[in-house]
Amino acid sequence: MKQPAKEDQSHPLFRQVYEYMLNRMERGEWKAHDKLPSIRGLAEELKVHRLTVFKAYRELTDSGKVYVKDKSGYYVSPANLLREERTVEGAAVPAYSLTNPMSDIQRMPVTYQFSQALIDPGLLPNLFLSDYVKKVFDLYPKVMGTYSSVQGDDELRETLSEHFHKHYRLQLSPQELLITSGAQQAINLIAGLVLGPMDPVLVERPTYSVALDIFRRAGARLIPVEITPEGYDLEAVEALMRKFKPRMFYMNPTHHNPTGYTVPARQRKQLVELAEQYRCLLVEDDPFRDIYFGEAPPAPFFAYDTEGWVIYISSFSKYVAPGLRICAVACRHPFMERLITAKSLADNGSPLLNQKIFLHYYTSPRLQQHLGKLRIALQVHKEIMEEELASSGWEWTAPEGGLNLWVKLPDSVSASALFARSMEQSISFVPGELCDPLGEMKSRLRLSYSFASETLLREGMRRLMKLAREL
Amino acid sequence: MKQPAKEDQSHPLFRQVYEYMLNRMERGEWKAHDKLPSIRGLAEELKVHRLTVFKAYRELTDSGKVYVKDKSGYYVSPANLLREERTVEGAAVPAYSLTNPMSDIQRMPVTYQFSQALIDPGLLPNLFLSDYVKKVFDLYPKVMGTYSSVQGDDELRETLSEHFHKHYRLQLSPQELLITSGAQQAINLIAGLVLGPMDPVLVERPTYSVALDIFRRAGARLIPVEITPEGYDLEAVEALMRKFKPRMFYMNPTHHNPTGYTVPARQRKQLVELAEQYRCLLVEDDPFRDIYFGEAPPAPFFAYDTEGWVIYISSFSKYVAPGLRICAVACRHPFMERLITAKSLADNGSPLLNQKIFLHYYTSPRLQQHLGKLRIALQVHKEIMEEELASSGWEWTAPEGGLNLWVKLPDSVSASALFARSMEQSISFVPGELCDPLGEMKSRLRLSYSFASETLLREGMRRLMKLAREL
CATH class of the missing domain: 1.10.10.10 (Winged helix-like DNA-binding domain superfamily/Winged helix DNA-binding domain)
Structure with a gap:
């Protein structure tokens, strides 16, 4: 690497x-x-x-x-x-900067995989899915020979607009949805439309490291907004909006990556008002909404938006079928027209086969069943990791959803030093500084509990903690 | 529209x-x-x-x-x-300019579809393909839960490197291949790496209109290189390279879109030498190589390149399974490392399912069988279109491969005027000026014979010619 x-x-x-x-x-x-x-x-x-x-x-x-x-x-x-x-x-x-250290880390095959915020494929209903694929071929015999429209399959967008209404309280039409290949493509397309050299962009601190790389690539200037278990400091956010007039705020406010924090409902409404006032697009990345362990989280920012200042990225594909790479982006006219043209230049539309398989599985009762089981399985994973960590003296806030623990090491231990040692032992995680727009947070690490099996989880955590003690 | x-x-x-x-x-x-x-x-x-x-x-x-x-x-x-x-x-x-008029045209549903250089899904072996999908699920039961590596599935890249060696005389390793979602994503990623505002880029005149839109989006300056049935005027190309020091030359030299021309073998070697001398990347887009009606075309430019100045885009998926959107890009170190990072930021890798289905179908004897039949079917389509055109007084050079006729109307008829009328009658084609980096060629049109059925082809051509006579 x-x-x-x-x-x-x-x-x-x-x-x-x-x-x-x-x-x-x-x-x-x-x-x-x-x-x-x-x-x-x-x-x-x-x-x-x-x-x-x-x-x-x-x-x-x-x-x-x-x-x-x-x-x-x-x-x-x-x-x-x-x-x-x-x-x-x-x-x-x-x-401008062209890097993606997270991708470099994830390219390394390791035994104890704590760097990927992905779900163990063993927890996904793979056998069911192959049934839906067969069904798709019966229903659409020419699906392999046919391009999707650039915006995405009509039937899928109709189904999703109903789903968003029913489950997430969002009012939107199929014309306000675009299908992309994963949330990352959505972030990349939006950044390409909105950001140019030296343009200020608000980002959470910490945040999803690949989004930072995408914004750096555009030459944008990263303005950090601290996120805590209580959400944002809205006065501080307003001061930043007033001072920098940022074009957008990239946020992941629900079971936040990497911390697991959720921004409370009352802040959502207020922040949408600030966005309107300061003409700052809120880009709401929401992949962990359905992965909760207690209460369901508050409605998305998009639900509070009446003026078209929120773009909603819903990549529920993480737990449905990651191999299909289906994501939906919701936004209003006229941004949607721009986004469709950007998508048409980027790849001319996502593959139709994947959209049709997704559609038929997604609307099935099996999915809801599976989702209930998956939440329990992930909670068990989380608890195993926490159990193992209990004796470490490391600190973290127990998340109420998502796939990660955001852990603080004792001040004497540096996460990069630990990372160098742990990679030698085939253990990977994400060093905290990658998630920090300022490149600090050097005693932090992101540990994903979702990918490794229960056995590897216990074993890998014990090895990792042993390495840290030796440092 | x-x-x-x-x-x-x-x-x-x-x-x-x-x-x-x-x-x-x-x-x-x-x-x-x-x-x-x-x-x-x-x-x-x-x-x-x-x-x-x-x-x-x-x-x-x-x-x-x-x-x-x-x-x-x-x-x-x-x-x-x-x-x-x-x-x-x-x-x-x-x-910089954000447009894609070709995509706008193709978004319109029409009865007589002559604007899409796509193959009639009825000519593709859809039933066979569904067999391969079932096979893929037997072989890789967890394929739906698994991400591909960013560069693309190892097994697929190994197979393709052997295939390119055997059929196209290309020497390359699996490490020199990247899987993208269609040729368009490849062009977009390359343009993003190479071109900035006011950077000169050589483009054929005429050429693929969406590539022009991608380069315009980057703010690049389009420098036209005329393409004729004899290929390029290499002295003129050298003069342009000397004068403008272009960063790249985007070319489609084999059964060229839209003209159908093929650049002869001797020019290929010479142009690669010029590229080395003037340090200009040749971006060789090659989607029509296997769609020929007589002799197989000369080896790709990439076969003549020893210094890493050619990037080869092989989107054979057009006739294998367009619905999968699988394309392979070949290039050498160190450009490949850059390209992988750009792909990692763009969408983190193409879906694994699609790559595995493609792999298993592509290596089957059925594909070669199918390909032989497809060539004949497309030649029949081409001849029907030419038969209908025979009485029109319009001019064209009979292509030896590809999916299009590049037709010249009488000087008194403007292609845009005809386009406006024909869309009213549910007939679409591509007005020539979209394919011209200078926006001229107003009496030209691109007619794709590959998508409409034989009946619709005859009927649509008759209606189109009638409209032209009325103008």
Whole structure:
């Protein structure tokens, strides 16, 4: 595995300014021996602190991209500005960060798999599913030869709009749904429509690390919003909206990944009002809604939205059939038209076969039966992990749903050091700093209890805790 | 259907300069009352003719974005620069063109379908395929619960690397293959890695219109390369490579879409040498290789490449099982690593089920049998269309493969006028100007003979020709 470099993970603000400037030099907007803007001027333009710009200039100077003349200011160096790592077989690639350390981690085969927030395939009703596949071929004999429409199969969107109404209290028409290949494609398409270089985006701290990589790729500027067991500090969120005028807030407010926290109902309504007021899209990623251990969670943000400021990403496919990669995105006109065009350019529509299989299984009574059993099985998994952790001295808040524990190690132990050791022993987890937009949270780790079998769960946790004691 | 606006289709160079400038103003790089660069200066910076910049300035002035002061130059207007169509629920979207008129056309249900370069599902072996699906469930009972690796199923990539070696004379390892969801996703991922605003990209004239939309979306500058029955004019290509230093050349050199032309073998070797010399990636899109009516076509460009300058997109899925959306991209290290990361951010890997079904059908003797029959059926379709056209006075070059006729109307008839009339009569085709990077070719149309049944083909062609006579 390519070890994720520290810089890729943390990507602090000064580095975003650095990349922004380098990009303008590489594009020839700032040429050799041109005088660069003053630190004060650029800080005002980008709405960042002068110290941040100063650090970016210092890094540019240190690396020889920029030189200082007679104290009169900064100038572009005449040297070849194309950095090595940007050159792909001689063809330069766009300047913004292209990394996905989470994917690098998950590419490693390990025995004790605690890094994947996926459900053990053994817990899914695989035999039932093959019945539905046969049924699909009887019903639609030409399904293999047929493209889906870009927006997604009509019958599936109709069924889902009814389902969302009945179970999640959402009012929407089939025209307000788009089928994507997983939530990740949805996040990627939305980011591509909304975010450009240096555009501010609100993100929870901590959050889903791949979303951070997608936003970094767009060159966006990550503005963290702390999430706690009580939800967000709405005054702080409003201050950030006022100051940065962010284009969107990417959120995962229900059995949050990685912490398991759920934002309370009263905050949902208030935050939708703030979004309207400050014209900030709320992108609500909601994959864990149906994975709860006690009470069902409050209705989605989307249910409180009347003005079209919430985009709802419902990737219930995680527990239905992950192998199909079916996700539904709900949003209003006119954003939906844009999203459909983006999807048409990205892959021209998700495969029809997968949509039809999903549809027929999803509407069956078997699914509800299965879901009840799955909740119990996952709760048992969670409790096993907690039991094993009880003697560790590590800290966590017991989640009421979802697939992960967000664990704090004693201050003396670093999660990256533990990660390096644990990978040698075929144990994987997600180091907390990957989930932190600021690249800190170095004593945190995300442990997924959903994928490993009960035996491997116990065994792997014992080994992991032993490694930590040795550190 | 949203009628594609003329500007979206033609998108001439001055409009790209216009968008580039507008983008910089919208991003705040050029602020209200700032003096803009001189026409001469900007023309040199962007390596375009001064007249082009002049036209862009004139359009900016006409629309009030820019004002002229005392003959001293151009200045940014203080007015709100955000254009209406860029505002999505108040959140501005990145400034470059987001259109896909081809997808808009294909979203319309019509009786006489000549706009889709897809194969009539009735010609595909649907019943056989359902057998393979059942087999897949027996072999991999947990396939529905399992994610594919990001790069694609190992077994499938091994099989394909052997297949490419045996049938296409390509030497490559499974590590040099990535599975994507259709060729379009491949083009989109590659464009995202290689192209940025104002980057020059060589494209055939005419070409696949959706690829043009993808490159426009990236803000790239389209440099046309004429394609004729004899292939390319390599001296002209070299001159373009020398002048523009394009990052890539997107090509469809075998039974080319829309013309059906095939670039001869001797040009393939020479062009790969030019690509090496000028460090220009050749992106070879090859979906029609196996759809030939006489001789098999020459080996792919990829077969002549030793230095890693060709990326090969093999979307044979068109005739295997379009509903699965399986495509393979071949390229060398280090571009492959980049491409895998881009795929991991885009959708985290194509669905495993689809890859496994494809694998088992693809390696079966039934496929080769089916392919022989399919070639004959498509040739019959082509000949029916040509028979009907014989009396029209329209011109075309009989293709030796592929799914389309590229037809020239008499000069007095405009393809867009005919298109408007034909859609009223439930007949669709692709107006030639969509396939032209310059937005001209207004007397051309692309007629796909592969999708409509023989009866509808005859009937639809007669109706279409009647409409043209009436115009």
